[in-house]
Amino acid sequence: MINKTWTESVNPLYPIVCEVTKIIDETPDVKTFHVTSANGKPFAPMPGQLGMLSMLNVGEAMFSVTSQGEGHLEFAIKRVGMLTDALHEIEVGQKLAVRGPYGNGFPIDMMKGKDLLFIGGGIGLAPLRSLINYCVDNRDDFGKLHVVYGARTPADLCFKDDLFEYWPKQRDFQVDVTVDKGDDEWKGNVGFVPAFLEKLNPSPEGKINITCGPPIMIKFVLQSLAKMGYNDEDIVTTLEMRMKCGVGKCGRCNIGSCYVCLDGPVFTLAQMNKMPNEY
């Protein structure tokens, strides 16, 4: 029930209908969806921002925008529950409803001119990728780029094209990949991400660190980073909570007095240390 003046203001709970223009099978349980609306890109997010994807007759959930092109957005979605099951069944040409952008995005200004170290695990590379591609598109604004990424097995590595083809070709861009368990063809490092990180031992000098991945990996990565001498203000990560409205009204995603959908999902470690341990 809405007021006569409603359409004059932006209704943040109202999605727009979009079409799926491409689906890429990244891993056995992760697919990347390219989504576009009648007017091109559904919205123009900053790296790290989120969009609410909705299959109207099933439900909706928040996903990070993993990349964007001139006229489309990309979402990488892992199959974990009822909604993502349904999403994985759709075909190119089918419609989705999308609303956004939500969230605070990565603190780009803080990162300009610095060297950046990206540490990702599994599907955690998806939000990082939006920032990495932004850095590649604005290469001169940033220093050296270093990606350390791991997944359970070689088949579970996401965005293989970027990891092995596109990113290594960029200027001053180092990519190091590991898997927890190799296979017959895997020639790279075998081991968990935190141990791999310590083996590589990138110097903390003048570096901002951005890390995303499963909670257990983040926990050990943060320990390793502390050991290696990184400051809490220079470590950036994303937190996840169940979100419904996306605009800090429904109360669900609070960690302490922060709403993850509004004040997050990107936080520095210094900020997280002040928040209650409930995530």
Added chain:
Amino acid sequence: MMNKLTDKAKEVAKELLEKKEVNLVLGWEKGTFEDKTAPLFMKKPEDVEKLIINEFCVNSLSSYMLHYKTHSGKIALFVKGCDSRGIVRLIQDKQFTRDKVYLIGVPCSGMKELNENGELVDSAKCDGCTHPNPIVYDVMIGEEVQPKNPEDRYKVLQEDLEKAIGDRWDSWTKEYDKCIRCYACQRICPACNCRQCIFVDQSQQWIERRVDETENATYSLIRAYHIAGRCVECGECERVCPVGLPIMKLNKRIAKDIEDLFGSYEAGVELDQKSPLGDFKYEDPEEFM
């Protein structure tokens, strides 16, 4: 009458904790006002000082056992007649074994409450009580009492049974317009012991959080059917309902139907009994065959 039991109750609880026979005793303590009590969790002998037994100890402590069934060691709890039937219900539903609990029986002469005008009246849930004395217990404090008006077990159905069926549906749905789906009835009921209630758990969306005629009817009717034959008629569901829904009417109607179909039956009155809906006897009616 029941106030005299307080001293004996404190003695029993203190001894249990001092001898470390149990590491938790559930009882009651004074609430915000004189006519209210709140559940009390006693872990050390000194906690026993707060214990009281009086005519306002209306809370059934039985369903808390669902939160403590993996708690190490034995747990003691004070049980009135209806509360002990709740414990029997939980044991029959295999939530824990009889030796997990040490039951301190409290014969109950009826609970009281303050009504809207501030007058002391009998609690609605005690009307028609058939078992004021605990069914199972390890020790009993106080003398057994006679049930006041057990013949009134189904008195609350009288008004509706005199209505035509169409009118009954209308008056029911109108009543259930008030339901705000807080699920207090499900949380407190000892028969509602599913690990994940299909209504509270939203992952399968059997019903949503929305409130409307369909959703309210679905929830209330299906819950009544799920506990059919297992409801111990303790009346806690109706007591905890913040909007005063006549939940016991529905449960008692089903209990009466079960008696009509399968013969005289009361749930939770014997540890070894089987529910008519969970058992088969040759004499069972078979109109469908």
Added chain:
Amino acid sequence: MKSINKQKLADVLNEWSKSHAVMAPIEEGNITSFIKWEEGKVVKLDKNSDIPVKSVFFPQTEELYEYKVEKDNMEIIEATPINEELVVFGIRPCDLKSLEMLDDLFLTRGYIDPYYKAKKDNAVIVSYLCGKPCRTCFCESMGIDYQKAEGADIAMYQDGENFGFVAQTQKGEALLETIASLTEENDIKLPEKQEFILKADTEGLADKLAAMFEHPIWDSAYEKCIGCGACTYLCPTCHCFDINSHSRSCGTGFKTRCWDSCMFPDYTLMAGGHNPRPTRKERFRNRFLHKLQQFPERYGKIACVGCGRCISKCPVNVDITDIISQLKEVDINDQQDMDRVG
């Protein structure tokens, strides 16, 4: 002030009903809530309503939009606007204060909730000043004067026989004009203020709680809570909601938002199975920290108006004034107290 004999209330509401939908506390089936007044309905003003006034502006269930889903097509249909002018009548000062907090939540911080705004902008707020506190009231401890109607368009006085109306805004004046012929000029005096039975000292509480997340007090405070949603649904300031889709088999459906409660076990349950608040302890702690520390940190007000509904309706007598006094006793400068095992 403009006054009427209380017998004439129906005439006043009738007059207002000609141009507005009048929402008033009306008892139906033993429960008083704010519903649309019609001729013949009796407004219940002797006690506070059971369901708070938030249900008018933030209804239990509200349609957001409709949709149609087919194999290759998806259509979203705006909900039909209802341009209803409202008079919300009989709001007590505690519920009035809660509207201030809901305004902060829904109308500030970047996004404006259009559904709430539409109703709030179109409403004339008529507050009803209390004669005396009930035994579960403690609004005074929450900084509310129960004989003042801050923020209302019209303040309504009562002395047992008569009602008096004082316009506090232009909207209020305009509304009073419409009943000019029904009123007389008379000053109606409220009864003398009385003592509250329940009190809560919240000074410095929010700052103190910021350091008490891991305090052992939470290890025992939650035990009697059964985890139903009654307190949150009946609380005038609780605002959590869920968004659901309701689909028919033909592919059409509608999206609704409805009240949700942080006390339910699946409130923060995520698709992969992780739940940051897996037991009653975390959810209980979250509710009180949200009301007493997090909402004040974000919006500058304690999210409790002292209406006492949670105290009277909680089946196990969880009492927020008791929790506050327990929290008050904790000395955060005493390390032993902070480490105390509960």
